[in-house]
Amino acid sequence: MVGMVLDVNDRTFERDVVQRSYRVPVVVDFWAPWCGPCRMLGPVLEGLAHEFGGRFVLAKVNVDENPGLAGRxxxxxxxxxxxxxxxxxVDAFVGAQPEPMVRRFVERLTAVSPARAHSSAATTTSHITDPAIRLQKARQLLQQGKGCEAVSWLQGFPQGSGQGEARKLLALARLMCEGARQPATGDSNLDQLYQQAAxxxxxxxFSAVLYYLLAILRQNKxxxxxxxxQVVEGVFTLLGADDPxxxxxxxxxxx
Incomplete structure (x- = not known):
């Protein structure tokens, strides 16, 4: 987990947290060695930092050694x-919260808004018209869970070869990017399943994605x-026909 988990102090906080947060979200854990709840929460945060593979950085601040940061x-x-x-x-919580709550906290932080993602990717994607390159890049991003960035590579896809594949992948990318933000349909049960799929x-x-979406389709195709x-077809396209x-x-x- 080198690079994903940092020990931060008064001297390095500006560089390792404030400045770094302009490039990648940073989660700061204020803790102390004598704190029992801290010893429970720390491994949860560190495990998520490893699982998310660089989508956020965990910075640990020992408040006994850095009381100025705690006060600040x-x-x-x-x-x-x-x-x-x-x-x-941009967000905070106190206490040793259960893993599902901490995971949702991290997911909110690492979820990229469509406007933010599209503006950062527009320059890169606008001049690349080769369908094979755009599909390859979109697939890579989807495999990394970066749906909003994948949307930018799939929207406005060139006509011709690969357009059908791109349309299916775009449905998955949009779910990954903005599914939970879409307005309710009036069926709270199906909307909840759709949010869980997102x-x-x-x-x-992807097994869970298919499970939730099939539960929806059995009730309302x-x-x-x-x-x-469409999203189900997008998952099938991403994984390939031979995937179990x-x-x-x-x-x-x-x-």
Missing amino acids: FGVQGIPAVKAFRDGRV EAARRRE QYRQGEAQ LVRTYRQQLPI
């Missing part, structure tokens, strides 16, 4: 966790004007 950020109880993006605190997609848990069906998941779930698709 209003830390009154530990463990205290603060998320930094673009040089400022969260699973960002974690690259036209959910979101057929979006759920694809063979299993294709047989379960409602006719």
Whole structure:
């Protein structure tokens, strides 16, 4: 986990947290060696830092050794966790929270808004018209859970070879990028399943994605004007026809 987990102090905080947060989100864990809840939360945060593979950096601040930083950020109880993006605190929590809650915290932080992702990728993608290159890049990004960046490579796809594949992958990319942000349809049960599918997609848990989407399709094949069906085809396209998941779930698709 070298590079994903850092020990930070008063001298390095500006460089390793504030400045770094303009390039990648930084989660700061204010802790102390004598703190029992800190010893429970620390491994959870470190495990997520490893799992997310560089999508955020975990910075650990020992408050006993750095009381000035604790005071600067209003830390009154530990463990205290603060998320930094673009040089400022954007989210926080206090106490040893359960893993699912900490995971949602990290997912919120690492989820890229469509506007942010599209603006950063527009220059790169606008001049590349080779369909094979665009598909290859989009596939790589989807495999990494970077749906918003993949959208930029798949939107406005050149006509001709690969356009059908791009359309299916675009449905998956949009779910990964913005699925949980889309307005409710009025069916709270199906909307909840769709949100769970979106969260699973960002974690690259494609078995779970297919499980939730098939649960939707069994109840309403036209959910979101057929979006759920399109995303299923996107997962199939990404994984390939020979993947065991694809063979299993294709047989379960409602006719």
